[in-house]
Amino acid sequence: MPRYHVVLVTLILLLLTACSNNTTPPAPVFSSTPVTQAVEGSPYAYQLAASGTAVTFSLTNAPSGATLSGNTVSWTPTAQQSRVLNNFNVTATASGGASATQSWAVTPSGTIRISRIDTLWNESGSTTAPFDWSRPDPYPVAALVPQQDGSFQSLSGTAGANGAFEIPNVPAGYYWLRLGLRDTYWTSSSTFDVGSDFFFPVTNGAAPTTSTTYINFNFTSLEATATRGLLQVDTPELGALHYLASTNAGSTTFFGGFGIGSNLDFSVIKNAFVRQYEPAAFGSVNGYVLGPALTLSNLSLTTGGTNTISGALDHPVPASINLSVKGSAWAPLFDHIAPTAPTAVGGAFYLSVLPYISADGPNVSLSNPIDLIWTKENSTSIFSLRSCATNPPFFTNPPLTTDVEAGTVQYSDPFPITWRRTFRVCHSGSVDVPVPGGTTQNINLTNSQTTSLPTATVKPLISAVQNPKINGADLFAAATINGTTVTLTWDPPAIGAPYGYSVDILSPATLVGGGTVGYFSSTTLSTAKTSMTIPPNLLASGKTYLFTITALADGKANMETSPHRSSLPVGSADVISAPITTAAN
Secondary structure, X not given: OOHHHHHHHHHHHHHHHHHHHOOOOOOOEEOOOOOOOOEOOOOEEEEOOEEOOOOEEEEEEXXXXXXXXXXXXXXXXXXXXXXXXXXXXXXXXXXXXXXEEEEEEEXXXXXXXXXXXXXXEXXXXXXXXXXXXXXXXXXXXEEEEEOOOOOEEEEOOEEOOOOEEEEEEEOOOOEEEEEEOOEEEEEOOOXXXXXXXXXXXXXXXXXXXXXXXXXXXXXXXXXXXXXXXXXXXXXOOOOOXXXXXXXXXXXXXXXXXXXXXXXXXXXXXXXXXXXXXXXXXXXXXXXXXXXXXXXXXXXXXXXXXXEEEEEEOEOOOEEXXXXXXXXXXXXXXXXXXXXXXXXXXXXXXXXXXXXXEEOOOOOOEOOOOEEEEXXXXXXOOOEEOOOOOOOOOEOOOOOOOOOEEEEEEEEEOOOOOOEEEEEEEEEEEEEEEEEOOOEEEEEEEEEEEEEOOOOOOEOOOOOOOEEEEEOOEEOOOXXXXXXXXXXXXXXXXXXXXXXEEEEEEEEEEEOOOOOOEEEEEEEEEEEOOOEEEOOOOOOOOOOEEEEEEEEEEEOOOEOOOEOOOOOOOEEEEEEEOOOEEEOOO
8 A cells, every 4th residue: 555545544543533532521410409498697508519521600690699609609688688589590511611500599588677666746847756666565566477278377576776676587478467456467578667647746744633624715706697606626735625616696706615624734735726617508518617717826724723715816818619529429339338238327528727737748647637618417326437527426417419519619718828738528328237135236337538629529539349258258148157267358449549458357345334235346457459368366266247348548558568658648438247257166
């Protein structure tokens, strides 16, 4: 064979040998299983393992703070990363370049952080008041976490400084946050603001002993009215001085008074609002408009003595509103809200001013409004879920089942323009419910709302929930159910978009000293969902209960994070169940 042929064959053999030695290694195969359990603030580690030639690892996706050193993924979940899904991706690469990816997710258990710092308002402005969680409570704060078997795991926590309370190691998902007997919320949030805005009158505390303080009134410059009107006196401080009496037709003066037995220190009262209300007709609805008024300051009252508050009322400060209320739109809202059709009790509306509360500020509860226009109201129930009136309901007025087209209504408004004006509407219907023992109880259901001053016809803001059920059965049908595991469901209202719902559980109790048995609210539960499973130990075997479901509207509140931080508009609408009995064991 020629020499060059031998060389050629040798080269071919060398090339074939080289090709056979350059075979690419196979892709790595992960042999380690990801760690998916983690706890907020605690180190997390996962050691990677994969078969292959000279495998290296790279962290291609991970939550902030996670690192890879060699074959170990390390991470300490933060508060923001707990109770939410955190995705990881790791790529394993062999020496020849082949790779494989492993993906997993970690949802660390975390701490629920509760804050209760109430804001207290009065004529001096606002101050903050952190709540003291360390006070003894028969219903301690807890997170009630649902389990797969339908039970609930109760997780407790500890009080901190400045109104803080923390519950650690709460897994992701929804849970009942129990803050007290009447404050239990279905939420998935890791932070919860339970603070509220309150009107908190100025006070110097209690006087050393109980005494009777007499207040006499002597006012002049009233407007002479053709029929009886009203005179009202209120003080923002203490909240103890509230006076309402009739004025005589044709009279321009007023004399009256009363005594208060208490241990209150009346020397703190420095301001008083005196108002004359004049009878008015708003179409077919009777009511009152504010006429002359007087704001008194620098009062000096003696506790346990006789005091006189006097002065000449100022002439009315003209104001007006085009008053149109779609009363007929409320009439059908009382259909299908109770086991039997409610009897219309009455309807009322109020145009009011809130002293010292700014027009753009939050809603402040316990603030006593000064009514500028208000209707007479009728209320006969011994028990009402929610009160509609601020004035004593000893006048009667037909329910607002027809439209009120009053046109331009004139009234007086002498109060600072910076104070908030509101328009409230309330409709009430009463229903008789049977009480264990053979008696019945009259309960009022309401549809109420408060908005800014209207510029168009006032219509319902919210209606009641629809199709309420208990364990799948009609809530309006009396029933006996097995066990105390109860699930309530309902459909959203036809009108309005609720921010949430509250469920009151009413159980029979005997009035102290009277022997009368009646239903009283024992627990309030709140949710943003349209169903709830009653947490444990709230229902007992062999007992009878009523359930009310109230749809709630609010311009700011969030049922799962800050249920009491409120702004206009607000509204509510009730339904009530038939008596539901749990079978005896």
